[in-house]
Amino acid sequence: EVQLVESGGGLVKPGGSLRLSCAASGFTFSSYSMIWVRQAPGKGLEWVSSISDRSNYIYYADSLTGRFTISRDNAKNSLYLQMNSLRAEDTAVYYCARVFSSSPSGDYVNYFDSWGQGILVTVSS
Amino acid sequence: DIQMTQSPSSLSASVGDRVTISCRASQSISGYLNWYQQKPGKAPKLLIYAASTLQSGVPSRFSGSGSGTDFTLTISSLQPEDFATYYCQQSYITHYTFGQGTKLDLK
Numbered sequence: 001e002v003q004l005v006e007s008g009g010g011l012v013k014p015g016g017s018l019r020l021s022c023a024a025s026g027f028t029f030s031s032y033s034m035i036w037v038r039q040a041p042g043k044g045l046e047w048v049s050s051i052s053d054r055s056n057y058i059y060y061a062d063s064l065t066g067r068f069t070i071s072r073d074n075a076k077n078s079l080y081l082q083m084n085s086l087r088a089e090d091t092a093v094y095y096c097a098r099v100f101s102s103s104p105s106g107d108y109v110n111y112f113d114s115w116g117q118g119i120l121v122t123v124s125s
Numbered sequence: 126d127i128q129m130t131q132s133p134s135s136l137s138a139s140v141g142d143r144v145t146i147s148c149r150a151s152q153s154i155s156g157y158l159n160w161y162q163q164k165p166g167k168a169p170k171l172l173i174y175a176a177s178t179l180q181s182g183v184p185s186r187f188s189g190s191g192s193g194t195d196f197t198l199t200i201s202s203l204q205p206e207d208f209a210t211y212y213c214q215q216s217y218i219t220h221y222t223f224g225q226g227t228k229l230d231l232k
Contacts, residue, residue, distance in 0.1 A: 035221070037169075045161075045169065045212055047221040059219050062126065095168055102174070109175040110216040111159040115168035 002026040002114040004096050009119035016086050016123070022079040022096030022116055030054075030074035033099035035112060036081050038092035038121075046092075049081065050099065086123045093118040127151050127215050131224035137232040142203045146227045148196040148213035157217040158196045160189055163226075164209045172211075173198065203229075 008020040022034070036048040049070040050059045058070055069082040079096050097112040128151035138144050148158065156176040161169040171180045173189040176196055186201040200207055208231055213224040 044226040045163075045214075045223040047214075047223065050219060050221070057219075061220065104175045104178040105156065107155065107157075109157055109159075110219075110221075111171060111174040112161075112169070112214075113171050113174075113180070115170075118168055 002098065004098065004114060004116035006094065006096055006116045006119035009094065009121045011122045011124065012086055013125050014087060014123055017082070017084045018086065018121060020081040020083070020094055020096075020119060020121070022081075024077045024079065024098075027098070027114075029072075029077040033057075033101075033110075034072060034079045035097050035099055036070060036079075037095045037097060037112070037115075038090075039095070039118075040089070040092045043092075048094070051079070083121070086121075088123050091121060091123045093120050095119075126220050127154060127218060127222050129213055129215055129222050129224040131211075131213055131227050133227060134225065135228045135230070137230055138203055139232045140203050140205055144200045144203055144229065146198045146211055146213075146229075148191075148198070148224050150194045150196075150215055150217075153193045154215045154217035156192050157215055158189075158191065159214045159216060160187075160198045161212045161214065162207075162209045163212065169212065 003025045005023045033052045035050045051070045067085045071080045095118045096116045098114040100113040132147045158176045160173040163169040177189045210226045210228045
């Protein structure tokens with residue numbers, strides 16, 4: 001069974017830093033791209049960042065303005081999100097998810113088939 | 126980035142109703158469209174990928190259609206467990222984007 005478990009969230013002051021972790025099990029972690037998605041209280045889903053299986057392709061949402069860094073350690077089956085210069089608007093539940101790719105009708109389509117339970121990050125003084 | 130717009134933003138319906146949720150992309154995304162269901166306090170759950178392919182284990186009352194810029198999620202006969210928020214998401218480009226969500230509640 002695929003399992004993704006986030007940790008590292010909590011309360012942090014504006015301008016502070018936090019590192020989220022996502023521990024993966026039940027699948028060959030090194031074979032999949034992974035993502036972070038966040039959800040502000042009462043709001044919708046927002047893609048944050050993606051990392052390919054070997055970390056050679058990394059993407060970020062434009063809104064992050066270089067403050068976040070995604071990384072992974074395939075030997076430890078773990079995904080990370082380093083968040084710096086945190087702002088009140090970064091307050092959200094952060095989810096890690098697996099990117100699955102298949103081609104039901106020719107072209108390969110990416111989708112997020114397994115998600116962690118989410119971890120709350122609160123940025124407040 | 127590609128903008129995804131869902132309509133309606135909220136919808137009230139009864140058990141047994143047929144419900145349709147629309148999703149429009151700001152540019153053509155071919156069939157690179159996925160649908161998720163989210164219940165309060167829970168992680169999103171994949172329902173449909175590639176516009177119309179049902180994820181394993183998802184009931185057949187859920188279906189998806191569309192291509193290009195216009196897509197539809199249909200629930201043929203609402204069940205009590207279907208009251209939730211639904212999101213579309215494009216994977217045409219790797220700057221993935223979600224629709225704003227459609228909250229489906231009990232009339």
